[in-house]
Amino acid sequence: MATYQNELSELVYELNSSTSTTKLERSASLDSLLILAADQRASDILLVLGSPVILRIRGELNLGTGKILSSDDLRRMLLPLLSAAQLKELEDNRAVDFCFAHNSAGRFRANVHYQRGTLAASIRLLPAQIPTIESLHLPPVLSRLMERRQGLVLLTGPTGCGKTSTMAAFVDFINARRREHIVTIEDPVEYQHTNKKSILEQIEVGYDTPSFAQAVRAVLRQNPNVILIGEMRDSETMAAALTAAETGHLVLSSLHTNDASQTMSRIVDSFPASNQSQIRQQLSLALLAVIAQQLVPGLDQAGLYPAVEIMVATLAVKNLVRHGHDHLLRSQISTGKAEGMMTMDQSLAELVQSRRISRDTALAHCYHPDELRSYLP
CATH class of the missing domain: 3.30.450.90 (Beta-Lactamase)
Structure with a gap:
């Protein structure tokens, strides 16, 4: 130093x-x-x-x-x-x-x-190299999500939590394994992908298109299989993303929210009250998963590790979203380990148990300290 x-x-x-x-x-x-x-x-x-x-x-x-x-x-x-x-x-x-x-x-x-x-x-x-799911130390269940062909995957978390790197890893996973037409819409384009098995187009807001919303509407006429929307900033972009996910596309996007419950509420509250029931219906049908991420300092100068909350859209989760019971989603996540789900506190506990982060660091970054302590020896 x-x-x-x-x-x-x-x-x-x-x-x-x-x-x-x-x-x-x-x-x-x-x-x-x-x-x-x-x-x-x-x-x-x-x-x-x-x-x-x-x-x-x-x-x-x-x-x-x-x-x-x-x-x-x-x-x-x-x-x-x-x-x-x-x-x-x-x-x-x-x-x-x-x-x-x-x-x-x-x-x-x-x-x-x-x-x-x-x-x-x-x-x-x-980074000079496109990161992989493995190099970012992300859970293997995320690889299985990227094998899906249709639906909406949302990556959430505060600024600087690694969302862009994670989405780049998702795109690279598909690019290396499937023959797809992938279109990314970003502001700005950060990671520059090259074609592997897939054909990739990267559209930059402000340079190739005036807005996210207009680009998402236009991309549906460009025969894509996978669409990445760098950020859903307004209701128009959200509505277009939901439509794309409902009509046979895999859609990846991000929001600045801390967990799955906040994410559902943020999307629905972006629309007028008269439209919210319809949006909940669309969301329940289109949603594949919500991944909330934060970066946590590792032990002994080991870098940063991602702690993640993963909510997979099971039938029970879809039903809660459809009926507006967002406050009950966390209980579904905490008991959904068999489906690949985990809460943020469970993820932090796993990082402590694998000796990647300290107990004190986990407690400083958790949302429910008492629950986290219950997972730790």
Whole structure:
């Protein structure tokens, strides 16, 4: 860590001492920062006015030493990354999402935005290789779900919990095993897939299509077998996803919810009250599974491990969804081990028992401490 702090201090000093030019070019200090972040296996870089450069490593923020970033520093680092269209979006919407590549450090996803009237950014490092279900330490039951040919699989969890990596692994699993037409709709495209047994198209919102909703409506006329919708942000996209799942497609998508019960309520509550009964009916028919995920620090610098709640849409689960008994879903999950289900607390307990995470870490990330303790010796 001392070496990291020294290197970060040197590149921040280089950034602050460099002179600006009339022609904006990507600064050597930004290149150095991207390479350093990749070498340190950081997940994110945060660039904020009034703070040194910050790296997130194993889920924890690590502040660099040296001079703090100024407004000019941030402009010099960030503006050369933007195309003319992205710069216009930044000025119009005060924020822009995009991906970019670096010859040595790999691919990155960035969000450049304004705060306190100045530029700021969050830059995420994207792994060079498409992850697999096994490499992400995900339960084998998820592989069996990806063998299904029709229905809706929802991946949920907070920002930064690994949803994008998990969905990339799902797509790669199908791509490597089946002859399918897979279409992904993403904002932005993060993992760049290549054709294996399947044919893959990747549509980027804002570049190839104006919105998720319009892309989902259009994709039904493009003869897909599998559709990935990066995020269901509005009722129009949700309705289109449900229709696609009902009409013979496997649909994968994500939501920012913490568990299966919240997920069902979020979807239904996105629609007017007069339509909610119909949406519950559609949801009960289309749903295959809800997977809620969070990343948990491992023991002894071992990285991060996913803790997951898995709800498989059995007949009993579908009946609860249809009749609006979302509060009873958790009891179905806790007793559904034979169908591949598990609660978040059960998943955390398994990670403790396999010596991947500590007991204290599990308790810090659980939803029901008393229940978690009942699973632990």
